[in-house]
Amino acid sequence: MISSSKSLVSLLLFFITSVGFCQKIESNSLLSDLKFLSADELKGRKTLSEGNLKARKHIQSKFESMGLKTHYNDFLQHFTFESSREGKTYERAANVVGFLPGLDSRKIIVITAHYDHIGIGRKDSKGDSIYNGADDNASGTAALIALAAYFSKNQPQHPIMFAALDGEELGLQGAKALLKDFPFPLENILLNINMDMISRNENGELYASGTYYHPELKAILTNAAVGMKPTLKFGHDLPDTGKDNWTQSSDHGPFFDQKIKHIYFGVEDHEDYHRPGDSFENINPDFYVNAVNLILKCTLALDEKLPNQ
Ligand SMILES: [Zn+2]
Numbered sequence: 001m002i003s004s005s006k007s008l009v010s011l012l013l014f015f016i017t018s019v020g021f022c023q024k025i026e027s028n029s030l031l032s033d034l035k036f037l038s039a040d041e042l043k044g045r046k047t048l049s050e051g052n053l054k055a056r057k058h059i060q061s062k063f064e065s066m067g068l069k070t071h072y073n074d075f076l077q078h079f080t081f082e083s084s085r086e087g088k089t090y091e092r093a094a095n096v097v098g099f100l101p102g103l104d105s106r107k108i109i110v111i112t113a114h115y116d117h118i119g120i121g122r123k124d125s126k127g128d129s130i131y132n133g134a135d136d137n138a139s140g141t142a143a144l145i146a147l148a149a150y151f152s153k154n155q156p157q158h159p160i161m162f163a164a165l166d167g168e169e170l171g172l173q174g175a176k177a178l179l180k181d182f183p184f185p186l187e188n189i190l191l192n193i194n195m196d197m198i199s200r201n202e203n204g205e206l207y208a209s210g211t212y213y214h215p216e217l218k219a220i221l222t223n224a225a226v227g228m229k230p231t232l233k234f235g236h237d238l239p240d241t242g243k244d245n246w247t248q249s250s251d252h253g254p255f256f257d258q259k260i261k262h263i264y265f266g267v268e269d270h271e272d273y274h275r276p277g278d279s280f281e282n283i284n285p286d287f288y289v290n291a292v293n294l295i296l297k298c299t300l301a302l303d304e305k306l307p308n309q
Helices: 002-019 028-038 050-065 134-153 173-180 215-224 252-257 285-304
Strands: 076-083 089-100 108-114 160-165 190-195 207-208 231-234 261-264
Touching: 028 050, 028 134, 028 285, 050 089, 050 134, 050 160, 076 173, 089 134, 089 173, 108 134, 108 173, 108 285, 134 160, 134 190, 134 261, 134 285, 160 173, 173 252, 190 252, 190 285, 207 285, 215 285, 252 261, 261 285
Parallel strands: 108 160, 108 190, 190 261, 207 231
Antiparallel strands: 076 089, 089 160, 207 261
16 A cells, blocks of 8 residues: 555656646747747848837737736837947837736846847848848747746746847847836846747757856756756856856846846857848757746746745
């Protein structure tokens, strides 16, 4: 009796731990969001372009249909900035920002992904001039939508802000603007989870960068990633290592500058990085769906394990 009930318990545990988690993200809508955002019709989503506004609308309507709350009109946090490189002022760029209250905390987790990309540019050898930005960063944006959908049905412990950021390619402008116009004191931010380029890697590796600065997060993430694909790697966060240090490479940079903890999920650069070939056909759907499920599992673990006050 004892041994059989014991084995029943361990069988159950096996199902809960290994099978129980498997694919919680709705993969069809994840992939169709990525496909829509990186389609030629959106022409590379450069800030304030027609395609960028279409992407913005798409995210807005998704957040609205999930019943997310927001601290801004119509989910839009507008901002204006100068691009010194282009000698141009961008007026009324916009982050799309949704919010879910938590069950038991005032400390907020801010999940970010930039939805802008670099638009139309120089033709490649195939005559293609649309820089679709499928991996960079329709992949993070569609993942942000999928995570919001998951948590809108499974309330987190901590409040979560879901911020689709604009102007990243023009100097992390959306992240800077969000922190300047944040609806709570910045001390209330527990953690920034940023996603930028998460849909392909030939070695089956996804990085969680930033644990050099926050070693206490590493054990939580390592545990969450046991038995999961892709392989979760740590690194690209040592100071004074030049290009190999990703600490300022995407929207988690302005959070780091404000001394807010961050974890950045991303892959190493590939041959289509900032080229017209960064298109939907060239992402790896299996890698991508697994990566987003892994990020969800890490987010759930952080939400569970990090302090509430
Ligand atoms: Zn990017």
